[in-house]
Amino acid sequence: MMRKKKRLYSTVDLAINPAFFGTGTKIKTLEFLSAGIPLLSSSVGVKGIRVTKGTHYIRASISNFALTLNKSLSDKVRLQKIAMNGQRYVNQHYSWDVIARRMKIHLDAL
Numbered sequence: 373m374m375r376k377k378k379r380l381y382s383t384v385d386l387a388i389n390p391a392f393f394g395t396g397t398k399i400k401t402l403e404f405l406s407a408g409i410p411l412l413s414s415s416v417g418v419k420g421i422r423v424t425k426g427t428h429y430i431r432a433s434i435s436n437f438a439l440t441l442n443k444s445l446s447d448k449v450r451l452q453k454i455a456m457n458g459q460r461y462v463n464q465h466y467s468w469d470v471i472a473r474r475m476k477i478h479l480d481a482l
Contacts, residue, residue, distance in 0.1 A: 381407045386445060389417030392434050402466055405429070405458040410451040412437075412444055421466070428458040 387404035391414055401418055404411050411418075411429040414437070418429060425431035432440035444451065464470065 378407075381409060384409050386441075386451060387411045388441065389413035390432075390434075390437055391417040394419075402462055405462040406467070408455050408459040410444075410455040411458060412441055421462075423458065423461060426454075428454065428461050430454060 381404075387400075387409045389398060389401055389404075389411060391398065394416060398417055398419070398421075401411065401413065401421060405423070405428065412432055413429050414432060414434065415425075418431075423429050430440065430444050
């Protein structure tokens with residue numbers, strides 16, 4: 373399953389997350405960013421993740437989602453930069469290794 377997912381992710385130019393309602397962290401958002409895929413998302417789509425619009429992802433609202441999508445696809449250099457920033461940030465702050473180390477610190481304190 374993981375091989376197939378990695379193969380599919382390698383063919384993607386841009387991940388989109390047009391979430392406009394809901395709560396909680398979006399696991400697919402973390403997966404896309406960790407895989408180095410540039411992300412176009414609403415603010416709801418990245419809720420619970422401390423990423424910065426324009427640095428780690430491209431933000432779009434419901435009223436400009438399609439326009440932002442089309443505009444973003446034409447700027448390959450920007451997409452690559454955002455993909456690298458998002459991947460680095462997510463892997464440094466949300467990887468299982470990082471989460472486990474943080475939990476160990478808390479558990480050791482008990």
